[in-house]
Amino acid sequence: MKALIIEKNSMNILLERFLEEYRVFGPTKPGSDSTFDEIKSIEQLHLDYISTVLPPKKFFLPPNETLFSFNIKNGKFTTKEIRPDEKILILGIHPCDVHALLKLDKFFSGDFNDLYYQNRRKNSAIIALNCVEPSEHSFCRSLGTGPFLNEGYDILLTDVGTNYLIEIGTSTGKRLVKGLNLTNASEEDFHEKERRLKLMEKKFKKSMNISWLPKIARENLDHDIWFDLGERGGVAGSFPCLSCGSCTFVCPTCYCYEVYDAVDLSLKSGTRNRELDSCQLLEYAEVALGGNFRRDRKDRIHHWMLCKFGAAAGGKNSSCVGCGRCIRVCPSKIDITEVAKALRRG
Amino acid sequence: MINAYLPNLAIIKKIIRETHNTNTYMLEFFDKQLQTSFSCTPGQFMMYSVFGAGESAISLSDINNNDITATIRNVGSVTNTILNMKEGDSIGIRGPYGTGWPLDKAKGKNVLIIAGGMGIAPLRGAITHIKNQRNNFGHLEIIYGARTPGDMIFKYEFEKWRQIKNSRLDLTADTIPANTPFECKAGLVTSCFPSMKTQHKNAIVLLCGPEIMMRYAAKCLETIGFKDDQIYLSLERRMKCGIGKCGHCQIGLKYVCKDGPVFNYTDIKPFIHPL
Ligand SMILES: Cc1cc2nc3c(=O)[nH]c(=O)nc-3n(C[C@H](O)[C@H](O)[C@H](O)COP(=O)(O)OP(=O)(O)OC[C@H]3O[C@@H](n4cnc5c(N)ncnc54)[C@H](O)[C@@H]3O)c2cc1C
Numbered sequence A: 001m002k003a004l005i006i007e008k009n010s011m012n013i014l015l016e017r018f019l020e021e022y023r024v025f026g027p028t029k030p031g032s033d034s035t036f037d038e039i040k041s042i043e044q045l046h047l048d049y050i051s052t053v054l055p056p057k058k059f060f061l062p063p064n065e066t067l068f069s070f071n072i073k074n075g076k077f078t079t080k081e082i083r084p085d086e087k088i089l090i091l092g093i094h095p096c097d098v099h100a101l102l103k104l105d106k107f108f109s110g111d112f113n114d115l116y117y118q119n120r121r122k123n124s125a126i127i128a129l130n131c132v133e134p135s136e137h138s139f140c141r142s143l144g145t146g147p148f149l150n151e152g153y154d155i156l157l158t159d160v161g162t163n164y165l166i167e168i169g170t171s172t173g174k175r176l177v178k179g180l181n182l183t184n185a186s187e188e189d190f191h192e193k194e195r196r197l198k199l200m201e202k203k204f205k206k207s208m209n210i211s212w213l214p215k216i217a218r219e220n221l222d223h224d225i226w227f228d229l230g231e232r233g234g235v236a237g238s239f240p241c242l243s244c245g246s247c248t249f250v251c252p253t254c255y256c257y258e259v260y261d262a263v264d265l266s267l268k269s270g271t272r273n274r275e276l277d278s279c280q281l282l283e284y285a286e287v288a289l290g291g292n293f294r295r296d297r298k299d300r301i302h303h304w305m306l307c308k309f310g311a312a313a314g315g316k317n318s319s320c321v322g323c324g325r326c327i328r329v330c331p332s333k334i335d336i337t338e339v340a341k342a343l344r345r346g
Numbered sequence B: 001m002i003n004a005y006l007p008n009l010a011i012i013k014k015i016i017r018e019t020h021n022t023n024t025y026m027l028e029f030f031d032k033q034l035q036t037s038f039s040c041t042p043g044q045f046m047m048y049s050v051f052g053a054g055e056s057a058i059s060l061s062d063i064n065n066n067d068i069t070a071t072i073r074n075v076g077s078v079t080n081t082i083l084n085m086k087e088g089d090s091i092g093i094r095g096p097y098g099t100g101w102p103l104d105k106a107k108g109k110n111v112l113i114i115a116g117g118m119g120i121a122p123l124r125g126a127i128t129h130i131k132n133q134r135n136n137f138g139h140l141e142i143i144y145g146a147r148t149p150g151d152m153i154f155k156y157e158f159e160k161w162r163q164i165k166n167s168r169l170d171l172t173a174d175t176i177p178a179n180t181p182f183e184c185k186a187g188l189v190t191s192c193f194p195s196m197k198t199q200h201k202n203a204i205v206l207l208c209g210p211e212i213m214m215r216y217a218a219k220c221l222e223t224i225g226f227k228d229d230q231i232y233l234s235l236e237r238r239m240k241c242g243i244g245k246c247g248h249c250q251i252g253l254k255y256v257c258k259d260g261p262v263f264n265y266t267d268i269k270p271f272i273h274p275l
């Protein structure tokens, strides 16, 4: 299908079409920071955002969710599954965050399927938006996860001046723009997209080269860097890690969760739930009788960095997409790109 | 599609008291079809649900076709609730998960089994397997140590193990309180090594116990010629899902629940308890 264009101030046409079928979530700006929230009218939508505090991961792997409920009757238990079935549409998601979802898709399938995540993904539509202005912390370009997107979208928008260029990725995308009477895109629109990509690529201040890093980080468990990061003075002007876990909570590819039961007052029924957990917290690797397999901060920050460099889960699933959120929120000013550089220097 | 997080109801058919804080449970799925299609290998584990308390990973502590066997020590909320259950009570289980002991690789070899404390639980199935297919394996040597003789589990098996052809059983306890009517040496598991019969040639080692004990045992084995890749060990990590999703059991590049709990020593040596 041919690409289309829509005037920026006619975006309400698209939004209204989306709202017919989906609950729509997109970038809003309630204060000084942007955040993904439910969009019910066009005034709420702020597509010219740089980055959000939390990644849109929260719509697919919520910070807290119920897996099933249980009930005790005559000494026997019954369980009742809870399956998410709401149709949601994520509007204006940036390429790095789309790539994070593609990584999570792989992670939550495989030998065992996580039906909660998978159902949400299956019932969702992705309307991505190419980045034309990097944040001062992002480095997606060096990881191939941005600033422009080639996969993982139903519809892809690019800011080409007064219009958005609309490219269609799937049949869902096609269905969503059908009958909207939009103008076809011209060759100039694509030239403009190309020009903006070139311009954008020059604007990045940070970069990270992760080839060989998993091997370096794996084989050098006693590298000075881990002591510096965990206990001593930090790396490249940072302070030592505080183990606050902020990096993991804002990371679009961190998926670790804790499972817990909640029982109601009758003690006869309750729910099993999960909530996002962080490998930076002391309790994360704790076992019964006070054992802990990652008691030291240096081991925890090493574990996280190794995961983000792409080594965890056998090197297949998790890894960094270069959104820069962890750098932005770290109270100790730890910068993963600087750690990577220092490791590479040896 | 099956929801991998949903436990299945099982009935406790029989309970055997092992020590003051440990019981062995024979269970059966409530759903007969699940029970008949159930199959597992020694070294695998299951997730046990106590609704309201949570889930725990527990090894299959024996293998036979009729029921699911678990030996559980009371150390916290889930295990404490299980310890207070009676025959006929129901519990939620799912699994089996993880890799088992490399019994195919062990074929034709002399097998050295070293267990410390609860570490004998996942190994009993391997012993049963070797006993059942006695001609497929060489010499079998079992070294089992516990803190005190009173902490030893499966005491009723010792005589049967001694009678396995071409085998040797050595028992040891760290401390033996006065007047304990139990025959075993005093000392750590490694103190049994000087009288060990198994030599490194054509041998395979199956090792399970506290991580520090496994490190020392492996180190001692190295000094008498064993290579790291002859040693297999079963690891313990915090587990919340058992299916490679929650992240808790990660060790270096691996997930203990999915890539383990049984690992070749070469693969995980850098990541476990340092000596
Ligand atoms: C592969 C494997 C096999 C095991 N086999 C046995 C066995 O055969 N017999 C036996 O008695 N114990 C076994 N354990 C240990 C058993 O899982 C823990 O003792 C148990 O989870 C403690 O739970 P709790 O709720 O009683 O303790 P709490 O301290 O209240 O623990 C709370 C929760 O933390 C997690 N947790 C705590 N300790 C551990 C731990 N050591 N390993 C994994 N998760 C933990 C569990 O999810 C647990 O529900 C095994 C562990 C693993 C990883």
Ligand code: FES
Pocket (backbone or CB within 6 Å): B238, B239, B240, B241, B242, B243, B244, B245, B246, B247, B248, B249, B250, B255, B256, B257, B258
């Ligand atoms: S126990 Fe959850 S990933 Fe292994």
